[in-house]
Amino acid sequence: MTVPPRAEFTDARSWIRSIPGAQASPPSSGLPMPGDSLLPDDPVGLFLRWLDEALAADVVEPHVATLSTVDEAGAPDARTLLLKDVTDNGWWFSSDLRSPKAHQLDACPDAALTFYWREQGRQVRVRGAVERGDAGVSARDFRDRSVTARAVAAASRQSEILTDGAEYDSAVRAAMSELEGDRAFVSATWQAWCLVPATVEFWHADPGRRHLRVRYRRILPAEGAGWHTDALWP
Numbered sequence: 002m003t004v005p006p007r008a009e010f011t012d013a014r015s016w017i018r019s020i021p022g023a024q025a026s027p028p029s030s031g032l033p034m035p036g037d038s039l040l041p042d043d044p045v046g047l048f049l050r051w052l053d054e055a056l057a058a059d060v061v062e063p064h065v066a067t068l069s070t071v072d073e074a075g076a077p078d079a080r081t082l083l084l085k086d087v088t089d090n091g092w093w094f095s096s097d098l099r100s101p102k103a104h105q106l107d108a109c110p111d112a113a114l115t116f117y118w119r120e121q122g123r124q125v126r127v128r129g130a131v132e133r134g135d136a137g138v139s140a141r142d143f144r145d146r147s148v149t150a151r152a153v154a155a156a157s158r159q160s161e162i163l164t165d166g167a168e169y170d171s172a173v174r175a176a177m178s179e180l181e182g183d184r185a186f187v188s189a190t191w192q193a194w195c196l197v198p199a200t201v202e203f204w205h206a207d208p209g210r211r212h213l214r215v216r217y218r219r220i221l222p223a224e225g226a227g228w229h230t231d232a233l234w235p
């Protein structure tokens with residue numbers, strides 16, 4: 002459905018309210034409820050299955066997520082970034098240690114990653130505490146980047162105010178020649194983090210709004226370890 006351009010509306014509200022929601026796929030397509038033997042025991046297994054299904058359904062960039070953090074004053078912040086890995090430990094992403102998100106995570110490691118796969122009407126919410134990966138994991142992540150991405154990361158003063166575009170260009174050029182002269186170069190401030198999940202919620206849209214939701218909650222080792230699952234009201 003095509004939404005008429007803004008100029009055809011008297012106010013932003015009626016224009017925005019005219020934008021249709023995505024047509025969700027039927028609820029039968031892949032979210033078993035707690036108690037169903039098809040529901041994986043752990044959220045990593047279900048996430049990887051859903052990621053596979055997202056790729057098969059041609060979801061654009063299903064590895065892109067929103068990372069939410071809180072700043073030193075307790076105010077929320079959020080930004081888009083790329084998922085780099087999922088292991089038994091959790092969900093991995095990377096960035097520069099000089100960035101605001103890094104300072105926020107140092108002050109408060111509690112964070113959330115949110116995935117939205119519009120084409121499938123699916124959302125995954127991962128909440129927990131973030132841990133720094135070791136130097137080897139961060140270095141491998143840095144080396145896996147394209148040469149331009151490595152140069153930008155090395156030259157980065159991410160989220161500082163840019164007063165002179167030429168200064169940025171020359172910093173990236175300098176980083177590029179350093180990288181070309183040293184194939185093993187790794188930026189000392191490049192960091193991989195792992196969001197270790199405390200809860201992971203899977204949400205699947207239903208056209209009749211009886212959306213399906215399953216939340217995994219980590220059971221503490223003292224209580225037996227593993228995962229507890231609940232269905233949630235839509």
Ligand SMILES: Cc1cc2nc3c(=O)[nH]c(=O)nc-3n(C[C@H](O)[C@H](O)[C@H](O)COP(=O)(O)O)c2cc1C
Nearest residue numbers: 065080081082083095096097100101102103159160
């Ligand atoms: C699709 C997409 C992918 C991104 N991937 C990353 C990433 O993997 N790491 C990163 O540091 N920033 C990434 N960014 C940029 C961040 O959204 C953000 O602008 C930057 O990290 C600064 O955030 P901060 O000021 O909160 O630290 C991405 C942005 C978009 C739109």
